[in-house]
Amino acid sequence: MTYDLGATARLIAQCRDAGGAAVTADAVTVTVTLPDGTTATPPASEATPVGTYHADYVTTVPGRHTVRWQFTGPAHAYTDVLDVRPEQTPAILSLRDAKEHLNLSLTDTREDDELRFWNNATTTAVEYFTGPVVVRTVTEDHAVGMVEALALRRAPVLEVTAVEPLRDGGTSYDPDGLNVNSPAGIATRKGGGLLHGPLRVTYRAGRPIVAENISGAARIILQHLWTTQRRSRSGGLPGARDDYSVTEPIPGLGYAIPHRAKQMLNPDDQGPGLA
Incomplete structure (x- = not known):
């Protein structure tokens, strides 16, 4: 899961015996390895159901973290990762703009983390053509x-x-x-x-002022990525059509974005720094 810098990450793991049953451990240690190689050991406590443990870790630096759970009595281990976003947003579109474009409820936050992920991926796709947009x-x-x-x-x-x-x-x-x-x-x-x-x-x-053709292309790419992965879950969305997708691969990106988004980026698609 991805957290904002400074947020508290709730780490969760289960202790299991050799037969796979969740059990209470005699001891548990949680080690968080930061991107720079330093470590932190937040205290862990058992929650419900039996054998489920959690530890709260306050994020301090951006980047990929490794989380290592070590249980004894019985011996069990579990390794996971968490990502921390930088303080400065990496997205061209705000979360509100993204939700409004996708006609999602502004008050329903259940899909916000997933939407932020695809919003950031959209920015990477746009900047492939334009060079840095986010400062x-x-x-x-x-x-x-x-x-x-x-x-x-x-x-x-x-x-x-x-x-x-x-x-x-x-x-x-x-x-x-x-x-x-x-x-x-x-x-x-x-x-x-x-x-x-x-x-x-x-x-x-980057660009302190984002031109409307760039933000417009970002909206098209976001909708394409969001609709594609939602279709895989629900069998299609109302109004979602295959002709929204790329019909021919784009060099360097394949079928990742629709051609209409690339056209919106013209003349910004001449290459990084040439717009």
Whole structure:
């Protein structure tokens, strides 16, 4: 399951004996391994029914966590994972916009977590064509020697915040001394001259204003993904038609999105940073 950063994750597991029956354990240990390799051991307690245990863990960092349950008396173990979203939303559409587009009740929250998952997947599909839409901080290394320009990989670029050397004795550069072509993501020195690498560049990428063709395409992709997976459960939704889906594969994405969404992204589908 995925949690927001700072939320409490309720971890649940069952202790079972060799025959598979749920039983009370003599002792239980829960170890949460964070993305950086550090660990936490929240206390666990038995709940109902018999043999069911839970532990509450307050999330502190984003990323994939591993959860390890170890029982003794009887010996039993269980391993699971949980994901923590970053503080900044990774989605183009708000949850309210997504629910309104899918004609879902704004007050019924039972499917919110699932919808947020597909909303985030939709953003990834859109950004395949447009480059970053959601504003984020990017840090990347450039193994270059002496160059007149750096081609940053996640355009459009809003601003460069740091340029630091990757080796001892290398040269750092003041971001104020750089010209940045935002759509293309090309950074050059204002006074001319070369940039001496290798360099680590930190910058902000994305679009502070999301054009309606992009948000419109996001709505089409979200509806396609949502309808497709709901159909598998219920045999189809009212108004859901096969011609909503892709009829020919899109290079790089196959049948993941409808062609009408790709058309909505024009001219943003020219490639990352070229819109």
